[in-house]
Amino acid sequence: MSADGTRPSTRHRWMGLSAIAIAIFLAVEAVTKLTMGARPELDDSLALVEYIRERSTQTFIVILADTFLLAFLIVFLACFQHLVTASRPDLAWVAQITFGAGLVFVAVTLVGDSMEGGAALDVIALSGLHSNSFRYSRCLSCK
Numbered sequence: 001m002s003a004d005g006t007r008p009s010t011r012h013r014w015m016g017l018s019a020i021a022i023a024i025f026l027a028v029e030a031v032t033k034l035t036m037g038a039r040p041e042l043d044d045s046l047a048l049v050e051y052i053r054e055r056s057t058q059t060f061i062v063i064l065a066d067t068f069l070l071a072f073l074i075v076f077l078a079c080f081q082h083l084v085t086a087s088r089p090d091l092a093w094v095a096q097i098t099f100g101a102g103l104v105f106v107a108v109t110l111v112g113d114s115m116e117g118g119a120a121l122d123v124i125a126l127s128g129l130h131s132n133s134f135r136y137s138r139c140l141s142c143k
Contacts, residue, residue, distance in 0.1 A: 015075075022072050032061050062116075063116060063117045073106060078099065
């Protein structure tokens with residue numbers, strides 16, 4: 001119930017639920033990133049490959065949490081736009097700009113997440129390739 005005794009509408013409930021989901025997924029992402037430790041310098045490629053290989057699971061957790069966070073952010077922004085447009089039609093342009101900027105933020109963030117996920121997958125495949133070729137070369141030298 002709201003202050004005036006009426007029940008909140010569906011869009012208010014969705015907006016509240018999406019805000020709570022955003023906070024939860026942001027907390028999961030923050031805790032996971034804080035436990036990953038400091039990333040090595042970009043000049044030290046071997047240390048960077050080892051860092052990404054060791055923390056690939058945490059990287060995928062961050063990417064998954066970020067994907068859900070961004071999905072709920074779109075829901076929140078859509079509800080916010082509808083709420084502002086319904087209550088103050090003269091400010092609809094502000095709500096539309098906010099929604100558009102939010103969509104651009106989501107798109108740019110998803111591109112960054114896909115690049116980070118691709119790097120983690122590439123390092124996993126690279127380390128698997130080297131370990132298999134090492135085993136293969138060891139077997140060849142045994143003959």
